[in-house]
Amino acid sequence: MKSYLSLAWKQLKAEKITSLLILCALLLSTIATTAAGASVGILQSLRIRQAAGFNGNRYATFHQLTEAQRKQLSGDARLTDVGSLIQIGNCRLGSSSLTLFLREYCGNSLDAYPSIGILREGHLPSGAGEIALSEDALQYLAPGAGVGDTLTLTLSVSLKTDDQPPFEYTFPFTITGILENDYLGYASGTMTAVAGRGTAAALLPERYLLYSTNFKTKTTGDFQAIIDSLAEQLTLDKENIQYNWVLLDAMGMDYAEKGEGDAGNGFPFMAAACILVGSLVLLASGLVIYNILKVSVSRKIREYGTLRAIGGDRRQLYALVTLQLLLLFVIALPPGSLLGTLSAKGILLAATGLLNPDLFLAGSTQQLHTAITGSRTGTMLPILAGIGITLFFSLIAAFPAARYASRVSPVEAMSGHAAVIKRAHRKTGKIRCFEAFYARLNMSRSRGRTAITILSIVMSITVYVALQSFSGLLDTSRAVQEMHLGDYAVTNETAGFRPAAVKELQEREEVAALYTTKLSVYTWDAGGHFPLRLDFTLQSWEAFQIAGIDSGRLESYLPGLSAQTKEALRNGTACLVKNPIPFSFDGQETAFTQLKAGDTLTVNGTPLQVAGIVSTPVTINNAGYINGIQILVSDSLYDTLTGKDSYSEIYPVLYGEEKADAFEKWLQEWCDSNPGSHWLSYRQSDAQLAKSFEQITLLSWGLILFIGLIGLLNIINTVYTSIHTRVNEIGIQRAIGMSAGSLYRTFLWEGAYYGLIASGIGAVTSWLCTFFVHAAAAEAWQLPPFPLIPVLQASLVSVLACLLSTAFPLRSLTRMNIVTTIRSIE
Known part of the structure; x- marks a missing residue:
C-alpha cells in the first residue's frame, strides 16, 4: 500500500x-x-x-626604522605586503598651500599606493637622481618642463622628533616620467613625487636614512595585538605608528586610535x-x-x-x-x-x-x-x-x-x-x-x-x-572630504585678512557660506620670556596657540556638548583645548603640560573654563602642528585675548559649480589686492x-x-x-x-x-x-x-x-x- x-x-x-x-x-x-x-x-x-586608493593599500605604517628594524619587520611571518620607503625631502609648491613630498619607494612598495604611480608619459625613475611627478605639481615648479628635462629642487628633511634644525639641500633631478594628476592629496595639502632607487643614499646624511614601512597583517581579528607586539619588539614609540584609518574603518577593524564616531562608517x-x-x-x-x-x-x-x-x-x-x-x-x-x-x-x-x-x-x-x-x-x-x-x-x-x-x-x-457566513449590519446609501x-x-x-x-x-x-x-x-x-572646509582655502600667513576684505568676499553672490580661522602662535624667546600672561607654566619646548573660529564651527568641533556649554563658548567664558602630543627622547618620556575638562586657566587676565579636550588641532595652510597647548575660542574672544582681528584663513562655499570659473577669476584678483594671499581649490579633489x-x-x-x-x-x-x-x-x-x-x-x-x-x-x-x-x-x-x-x-x-x-x-x-x-x- x-x-x-x-x-x-x-x-x-x-x-x-x-x-x-x-x-x-x-x-x-x-x-x-x-x-x-x-x-x-x-x-x-x-x-x-575605494578606501585603499585614498591613503594606500596598507593597514599600518611604522616610521623612522633602521635597516635592521626594517629587515626584522619584513621577515615577520604574521605580516604580508610589507614595503618600505624613504623620505627624500619636501618643498612648498610655489605660492600655493600645497607641499610636495619626494619619496624613494623600495622594491614593490609603490604598489601599495595605486593612485600615485599611474604614468601619463615616460617611465618611473630607476636610478639615483631621477624623479617622476604629476603634471599639476610640475606646473607650480617648472611650467612647460617635460620628460628628459632637469628640475632643480630645494628640499628640506627632518625627523619626526628632532633636536636639530632640518637638513636643507638643492639638487638637479632628471624628470623621467609625468604622473597622472591625483587630487586626493589636496584635502591634506600634500602631493607626492617618486624618486629613483639610490637617491636617498646619494643625497642624505646617514641620520636621515630611516625607513617608513607599510604592511598588512595576515589575520585581522588580532590586528592590534600584533601591532603592540611588533612595537615592543622594535622598541618603537607610539608616535611612530600610523594607522590607515580610512581602510581600517571600511573593513570594520578595531585599532588603538579609532575614534568614537568611526564605528558607524564600517x-x-x-x-x-x-x-x-x-x-x-x-x-x-x-x-x-x-x-x-x-x-x-x-x-x-x-x-x-x-x-x-x-x-x-x-x-x-x-x-x-x-x-x-x-x-x-x-x-x-x-x-x-x-x-x-x-x-x-x-x-x-x-x-x-x-x-x-x-x-x-x-x-x-x-x-x-x-x-x-x-x-x-x-x-x-x-x-x-x-x-x-x-x-x-x-x-x-x-x-x-x-x-x-x-x-x-x-x-x-x-x-x-466549512465556512460560516455572517451578514454584517448594512448601511443604506447612494452608490455613485x-x-x-x-x-x-x-x-x-x-x-x-x-x-x-x-x-x-x-x-x-x-x-x-x-x-x-x-x-x-x-x-x-566621506571621512576624506571632511578633512577640509569649504570649496576653497584662502590663506594669508603674513598680515592676514582685514575684516573689511573678508566681508567683501562673503558678500559675493556666488558665496553661500563662509568659514573662518584666526590663529596666533606664541613661543618662548631667547631670553626665556613668554609673551602672554598665563596662570600656569609651560614646558620650555611647548608653544601656546590661540585659535579663533566661527561660532557654529566651534560648537560642532566637539560633539555631545550640552546647551549650557555651547552658550559658554559663544559668550567667551569657556574654551576647548588641544593638549601637547607626548613624545620620548633617548628612551625617556618628556614631561608635558596636560589640561582636562573642568579646569580653569587665565590668559592675559581673562579666566576661561575648559569645556572639553579635542584631538585635532587647528592649523593654517595645511601646515604641521607646533607642539604645545592650543585653545579654541570664539571669533570675538580671540580679538580680546590677542588684540588682533585679522583672519589667517577663510573657506568659501559656493552655491554651485555654474559660476565657479568666474568666481575663481575674481578671487585671484582679490588675492592680488591683498599681498601675501593665495588660494587653493578643493573642487577637483571633491569631484574625484x-x-x-x-x-x-x-x-x-x-x-x-x-x-x-x-x-x-x-x-x-x-x-x-x-x-x-x-x-x-x-x-x-x-x-x-x-x-x-x-x-x-x-x-x-x-x-x-x-x-x-x-x-x-x-x-x-x-x-x-x-x-x-x-x-x-x-x-x-x-x-x-x-x-x-x-x-x-x-x-x-x-x-x-x-x-x-x-x-x-x-x-x-x-x-x-x-x-x-x-x-x-x-
Whole structure:
C-alpha cells in the first residue's frame, strides 16, 4: 500500500497553476536571498578597493626604522605586503598651500599606493637622481618642463622628533616620467613625487636614512595585538605608528586610535541593513506563499475532511502540506541559487562595463571584472544562507495553512459547510460608482486575503526605499572630504585678512557660506620670556596657540556638548583645548603640560573654563602642528585675548559649480589686492571623491533594481493569485449579467485600492526603516528626512503593477466560456 504522502505530489500535479505560483514565489525568494548575500561580498570588496586608493593599500605604517628594524619587520611571518620607503625631502609648491613630498619607494612598495604611480608619459625613475611627478605639481615648479628635462629642487628633511634644525639641500633631478594628476592629496595639502632607487643614499646624511614601512597583517581579528607586539619588539614609540584609518574603518577593524564616531562608517552597518532588507524581502515572499497555500488548502478542505474521516490525524495533515512545499522548494532550489549568484555578479559586471576602471584603481575594465569575479562571493556561505533562510521563512509561511488543514472537522468539511457566513449590519446609501463600490465590497468580504495582498505590496515598497537608505554607508570618501572646509582655502600667513576684505568676499553672490580661522602662535624667546600672561607654566619646548573660529564651527568641533556649554563658548567664558602630543627622547618620556575638562586657566587676565579636550588641532595652510597647548575660542574672544582681528584663513562655499570659473577669476584678483594671499581649490579633489562614490552607487543601484523587480513580481504574483482563485465567482458574476467592461472596472478599482492603501502604509514603514538605518550609521537616534522621491517612485510602480496584474488575467478569463468558469477547479 502506498504512503499517504504520495497524495502530496498528486495534488501538486492536479493544481498546476497554484503549484506554479508557489514555485515562482519560492524561486524569487531564493534568487533574492542568494543575490543579496553574494552582493554583500562584491560591494565590500569594491568599497575596500575605494578606501585603499585614498591613503594606500596598507593597514599600518611604522616610521623612522633602521635597516635592521626594517629587515626584522619584513621577515615577520604574521605580516604580508610589507614595503618600505624613504623620505627624500619636501618643498612648498610655489605660492600655493600645497607641499610636495619626494619619496624613494623600495622594491614593490609603490604598489601599495595605486593612485600615485599611474604614468601619463615616460617611465618611473630607476636610478639615483631621477624623479617622476604629476603634471599639476610640475606646473607650480617648472611650467612647460617635460620628460628628459632637469628640475632643480630645494628640499628640506627632518625627523619626526628632532633636536636639530632640518637638513636643507638643492639638487638637479632628471624628470623621467609625468604622473597622472591625483587630487586626493589636496584635502591634506600634500602631493607626492617618486624618486629613483639610490637617491636617498646619494643625497642624505646617514641620520636621515630611516625607513617608513607599510604592511598588512595576515589575520585581522588580532590586528592590534600584533601591532603592540611588533612595537615592543622594535622598541618603537607610539608616535611612530600610523594607522590607515580610512581602510581600517571600511573593513570594520578595531585599532588603538579609532575614534568614537568611526564605528558607524564600517561595513557591518551595511551588512545589518542588508539583513533588515533581506528580512523584508523574505517576509514579502512568505506572505505570497502563505496566501496561495491558504487558498489551496481552503479549496481542498473536503479532501482533508475525508482523510480525517478515514483515520488521518493532525500530524499527517501537517506532513502532507509541508511535503508539498518541500517538493516545490527542491525544484526551485537549483535554478534559484544559480540565478541569484550569477545575477549578483552579472549586474555588477554589466554596470562596471560602462564605467571608468580608474575610479576603482584598476588599469582596465578587465582588471575590474577580475576583481569582481574574484571577490568573496565564491564562498558557499551566502548561497547556503540564502537557501536556509528561504526554506525557514517558507515553512513559517506554510505553517498557518497546515494548521488550518489539520484542525478542520471531518463532518463540517464533508458536508460542505466549512465556512460560516455572517451578514454584517448594512448601511443604506447612494452608490455613485457601482464598480468602485463592488470592489470595496469584495475587499471587505475577504479581509484576510485583502490584508495579505496589501502587506505584500507594503513589503515591496519598504524594501525598495530601505535599500536606497543605506547606500550611503558604502561611501568611504566621506571621512576624506571632511578633512577640509569649504570649496576653497584662502590663506594669508603674513598680515592676514582685514575684516573689511573678508566681508567683501562673503558678500559675493556666488558665496553661500563662509568659514573662518584666526590663529596666533606664541613661543618662548631667547631670553626665556613668554609673551602672554598665563596662570600656569609651560614646558620650555611647548608653544601656546590661540585659535579663533566661527561660532557654529566651534560648537560642532566637539560633539555631545550640552546647551549650557555651547552658550559658554559663544559668550567667551569657556574654551576647548588641544593638549601637547607626548613624545620620548633617548628612551625617556618628556614631561608635558596636560589640561582636562573642568579646569580653569587665565590668559592675559581673562579666566576661561575648559569645556572639553579635542584631538585635532587647528592649523593654517595645511601646515604641521607646533607642539604645545592650543585653545579654541570664539571669533570675538580671540580679538580680546590677542588684540588682533585679522583672519589667517577663510573657506568659501559656493552655491554651485555654474559660476565657479568666474568666481575663481575674481578671487585671484582679490588675492592680488591683498599681498601675501593665495588660494587653493578643493573642487577637483571633491569631484574625484564624489565620482568614486558615484560608481559604487551605480553598482548598488543594480542590486536595488534587481530586488525591486523581485518585489514587483511578488505583487503581480499576489494579485494574480487573488483573481485566479475567484474564477468560479467571476463566472457567476458574468452569468447574472455583468459585462466584461464592468468586470474589468471592478477589478481595476480593486487593484487601485490595493496599491493606494499599500502606498500609504508603505510610506510609513519605509520611513521607519530609514530611521533605524540612519540611527545605526550615526550611532544616535535622529529623525531622518522623509524619503519622498523613493516612496513616490515605489508607490507609482506598485499601483501600476496592481493594475497590470489585474488586467492581464481578466482578459483571459473574460474570453472563457461562462459555464467553463463556473465549473472550473483551477
